Amino acid sequence: MSFDEESVRRTSRGDVRLRGFGDLVAFGEAMDWVTRHGTPLDAEEVAIAEAAGRVLARPADAPADLPPFDRVIEDGYAVSSGETIGAGTYNPLLLELRDAGSAPRPGAAVLVAAGMPLPRGADAVIPFAEAQASGPVLEVLGSVAEGVGIERRGVQLRSGAALAPGGRALRPRDLAVLASLGGERVSVVRRPRVKLVISSAKGGAQTPAPDANGPMLRALVERDGGLVLAAESGGDHGAALRQAMAAPGADLLLAAGRTGTGPDDDAPLALAGAGRLDVHGIAVRPGGSAGMGRAGPLPVILLPGDPLACLCAYELFAGEMIRRMGGRDPRLPHPVVEAEVGSKIVSTIGFTELCQVRLADGRAEPTGAPGSGGIASALRADGFVVVPAPLEGHAPGSRVLVHLHS
Amino acid sequence: MSFDEESVRRTSRGDVRLRGFGDLVAFGEAMDWVTRHGTPLDAEEVAIAEAAGRVLARPADAPADLPPFDRVIEDGYAVSSGETIGAGTYNPLLLELRDAGSAPRPGAAVLVAAGMPLPRGADAVIPFAEAQASGPVLEVLGSVAEGVGIERRGVQLRSGAALAPGGRALRPRDLAVLASLGGERVSVVRRPRVKLVISSAKGGAQTPAPDANGPMLRALVERDGGLVLAAESGGDHGAALRQAMAAPGADLLLAAGRTGTGPDDDAPLALAGAGRLDVHGIAVRPGGSAGMGRAGPLPVILLPGDPLACLCAYELFAGEMIRRMGGRDPRLPHPVVEAEVGSKIVSTIGFTELCQVRLADGRAEPTGAPGSGGIASALRADGFVVVPAPLEGHAPGSRVLVHLHS
Numbered sequence: 071m072s073f074d075e076e077s078v079r080r081t082s083r084g085d086v087r088l089r090g091f092g093d094l095v096a097f098g099e100a101m102d103w104v105t106r107h108g109t110p111l112d113a114e115e116v117a118i119a120e121a122a123g124r125v126l127a128r129p130a131d132a133p134a135d136l137p138p139f140d141r142v143i144e145d146g147y148a149v150s151s152g153e154t155i156g157a158g159t160y161n162p163l164l165l166e167l168r169d170a171g172s173a174p175r176p177g178a179a180v181l182v183a184a185g186m187p188l189p190r191g192a193d194a195v196i197p198f199a200e201a202q203a204s205g206p207v208l209e210v211l212g213s214v215a216e217g218v219g220i221e222r223r224g225v226q227l228r229s230g231a232a233l234a235p236g237g238r239a240l241r242p243r244d245l246a247v248l249a250s251l252g253g254e255r256v257s258v259v260r261r262p263r264v265k266l267v268i269s270s271a272k273g274g275a276q277t278p279a280p281d282a283n284g285p286m287l288r289a290l291v292e293r294d295g296g297l298v299l300a301a302e303s304g305g306d307h308g309a310a311l312r313q314a315m316a317a318p319g320a321d322l323l324l325a326a327g328r329t330g331t332g333p334d335d336d337a338p339l340a341l342a343g344a345g346r347l348d349v350h351g352i353a354v355r356p357g358g359s360a361g362m363g364r365a366g367p368l369p370v371i372l373l374p375g376d377p378l379a380c381l382c383a384y385e386l387f388a389g390e391m392i393r394r395m396g397g398r399d400p401r402l403p404h405p406v407v408e409a410e411v412g413s414k415i416v417s418t419i420g421f422t423e424l425c426q427v428r429l430a431d432g433r434a435e436p437t438g439a440p441g442s443g444g445i446a447s448a449l450r451a452d453g454f455v456v457v458p459a460p461l462e463g464h465a466p467g468s469r470v471l472v473h474l475h476s
Numbered sequence: 477m478s479f480d481e482e483s484v485r486r487t488s489r490g491d492v493r494l495r496g497f498g499d500l501v502a503f504g505e506a507m508d509w510v511t512r513h514g515t516p517l518d519a520e521e522v523a524i525a526e527a528a529g530r531v532l533a534r535p536a537d538a539p540a541d542l543p544p545f546d547r548v549i550e551d552g553y554a555v556s557s558g559e560t561i562g563a564g565t566y567n568p569l570l571l572e573l574r575d576a577g578s579a580p581r582p583g584a585a586v587l588v589a590a591g592m593p594l595p596r597g598a599d600a601v602i603p604f605a606e607a608q609a610s611g612p613v614l615e616v617l618g619s620v621a622e623g624v625g626i627e628r629r630g631v632q633l634r635s636g637a638a639l640a641p642g643g644r645a646l647r648p649r650d651l652a653v654l655a656s657l658g659g660e661r662v663s664v665v666r667r668p669r670v671k672l673v674i675s676s677a678k679g680g681a682q683t684p685a686p687d688a689n690g691p692m693l694r695a696l697v698e699r700d701g702g703l704v705l706a707a708e709s710g711g712d713h714g715a716a717l718r719q720a721m722a723a724p725g726a727d728l729l730l731a732a733g734r735t736g737t738g739p740d741d742d743a744p745l746a747l748a749g750a751g752r753l754d755v756h757g758i759a760v761r762p763g764g765s766a767g768m769g770r771a772g773p774l775p776v777i778l779l780p781g782d783p784l785a786c787l788c789a790y791e792l793f794a795g796e797m798i799r800r801m802g803g804r805d806p807r808l809p810h811p812v813v814e815a816e817v818g819s820k821i822v823s824t825i826g827f828t829e830l831c832q833v834r835l836a837d838g839r840a841e842p843t844g845a846p847g848s849g850g851i852a853s854a855l856r857a858d859g860f861v862v863v864p865a866p867l868e869g870h871a872p873g874s875r876v877l878v879h880l881h882s
Contacts, residue, residue, distance in 0.1 A: 090605035122695030136852055145738035170739055183738025185781060198737055199496035226852035233855065241881050242695035243854045246783040250688040250851060282656040289528030289648035331604055332551035332589025333576055375591060377652040405811050445656060446542055446632035448649045449639065475647050
């Protein structure tokens with residue numbers, strides 16, 4: 071039996087509406103789906119000025135020496151250091167002062183500025199404060215050692231030296247190095263194009279609930295390097311989802327809402343009808359009604375409609391999917407700090423739980439019982455703790471890793 | 477004597493070209509300039525969907541209860557919990573099953589889905605797995621406690637409760653809360669509009685050096701919440717700078733290059749001529765040729781042309797200026813870790829130095845002597861250590877704070 075058949079058998083639970091999920095898919099199996107489907111996209115060339123935060127498609131080597139020639143790094147007078155031996159305040163050395171750009175010669179100094187090529191024959195630069203110019207004559211008031219105020223070709227980087235490994239997100243100063251080496255464009259992993267389909271929240275016509283998930287998901291996708299193609303919401307969610315699955319152009323579809331067991335939870339059936347529903351109903355809290363599947367080649371992740379559940383399922387599954395497709399480090403991007411548990415962090419054995427905590431005096435305090443407090447508990451939180459399925463939580467005084475919301 | 481006169485007197489050192497800086501401005505005095513001129517800009521309204529990373533102009537309070545009504549948070553059957561007392565597998569309770577949206581009544585259960593308003597008279601939800609529907613009759617196989625599966629109005633947030641303090645950058649989940657409360661727009665501090673004027677690097681016509689600082693500065697300004705208006709480079713730097721200072725539209729001008737003591741270092745004179753040069757020549761390394769001043773109301777920061785010096789002067793001065801203007805936390809935005817010093821970190825007494833280090837086995841190792849190694853030393857570095865002016869460095873084994881490049 072191939073893996074895919076097994077996958078379908080395991081998750082083809084039929085219609086869960088008005089029945090409940092029954093057995094849930096283990097967290098690790100859902101993560102396996104993300105790992106299998108989250109393969110890096112192809113490369114594209116972008117201008118260096120637009121490449122901040124992008125991920126190199128392959129390791130970059132220096133195409134040339136840096137600096138590309140011996141050069142001056144201090145403003146002053148370029149000299150041959152050997153000629154200055156013995157010079158001092160009471161024994162000034164007199165040199166012929168030549169303008170910047172002049173050809174140098176023995177017994178002469180050349181006016182230079184940082185960044186210029188080092189005049190041939192010179193091997194040091196005397197700063198302005200240590201010499202006195204007087205018309206065409208320069209009075210040198212001290213000796214200078216070879217190499218002072220200059221930088222030899224290739225001393226920063228040799229041609230062929232490793233600049234950055236593939237998969238590395240480019241930082242501002244990486245751009246300066248790449249540009250210094252004379253590059254104009256760089257090959258980076260294409261940003262995953264993510265289409266969002268957001269269900270209008272439930273509540274009946276008399277209480278139209280606002281779209282809370284659209285703005286949040288847009289920001290999360292961009293944080294993880296994805297490109298939000300469109301965020302559609304309202305109307306018939308199943309129909310909007312079917313239309314989005316049939317349209318070209320996206321690398322990933324995230325659909326928020328209508329994933330549960332209620333009468334109008336039509337997202338899983340829409341996905342099963344258009345392709346296949348590999349995973350639905352996962353042993354995580356909040357966010358367990360999430361699902362995963364494919365419509366043709368297009369991976370689709372179904373996120374719950376409740377904003378806190380949507381956030382948690384995004385952080386556990388969709389975020390890693392986008393980071394993997396974009397060639398990034400798949401791990402959660404939040405800074406991590408270790409903290410001592412204050413009040414007990416409660417979790418149910420068998421469920422991977424994402425518990426919102428605030429940090430007070432270096433201690434992690436839950437901001438609400440698991441699954442309660444809603445998105446506002448995440449508002450009060452400084453971060454979250456992931457409690458693995460085998461644990462029933464963390465006792466006061468134990469130490470946990472807190473992923474900081476940033 | 478007013479402060480400004482004192483400031484002019486202290487820094488009106490005249491033309492430093494071909495002479496050297498003489499006395500340098502203390503780091504703290506240069507930071508005072510940044511603090512005085514980096515005042516937050518005015519507020520603007522933006523759509524919540526576009527507000528990720530923006531900074532609230534004033535503290536936000538909840539304009540309404542969240543949730544705005546008693547509501548269902550589990551799919552199932554809404555009931556009056558009191559009617560289920562005593563129900564069990566061997567003693568099923570029979571209730572009239574009514575459709576979603578029906579008016580409830582004694583002896584009846586209403587089909588509900590998470591997110592819906594709680595039907596009047598119901599105070600709990602029985603999940604699908606614990607009841608058996610059979611046409612118009614629901615067999616309830618267990619009792620349910622009051623409050624299970626529902627969420628009362630305002631339990632997440634009461635109207636008027638503090639949502640976020642002013643100055644707080646909005647995180648993805650903050651957007652979900654703001655949108656859940658029915659908001660559409662939010663008042664945030666306007667992004668500082670930053671104009672860049674980049675000098676073409678020196679080297680003579682036969683070796684035109686590429687613009688390394690433009691891509692780096694663009695990325696740094698965006699990291700700190702600024703909006704890059706334009707990045708002009710090439711040609712006559714002094715003329716480009718004078719033109720940029722005269723043009724309207726920018727909140728801050730950053731000019732990179734031509735700040736030193738060489739014959740073509742015309743940026744400080746251009747600024748002094750168009751307005752005033754408050755600070756030039758600062759006791760920091762690298763980046764000491766940086767300057768600050770104003771052209772009319774427009775603050776101008778002069779950054780050195782060498783990419784590493786430009787990066788360091790940006791991190792020490794310009795970045796904080798932009799964060800202050802944008803209402804952000806003025807501190808360096810890098811994550812900070814404590815590390816033990818490996819090889820000695822060397823610094824000169826009297827200079828605030830920014831030393832690039834890499835982290836190996838939790839120890840901080842310098843990637844180059846101060847002022848050497850160029851921008852490539854920053855490439856190899858994981859972060860940097862700021863060594864205060866009174867210190868001559870950090871001895872092996874001492875503990876330092878490393879600002880991580882991210």
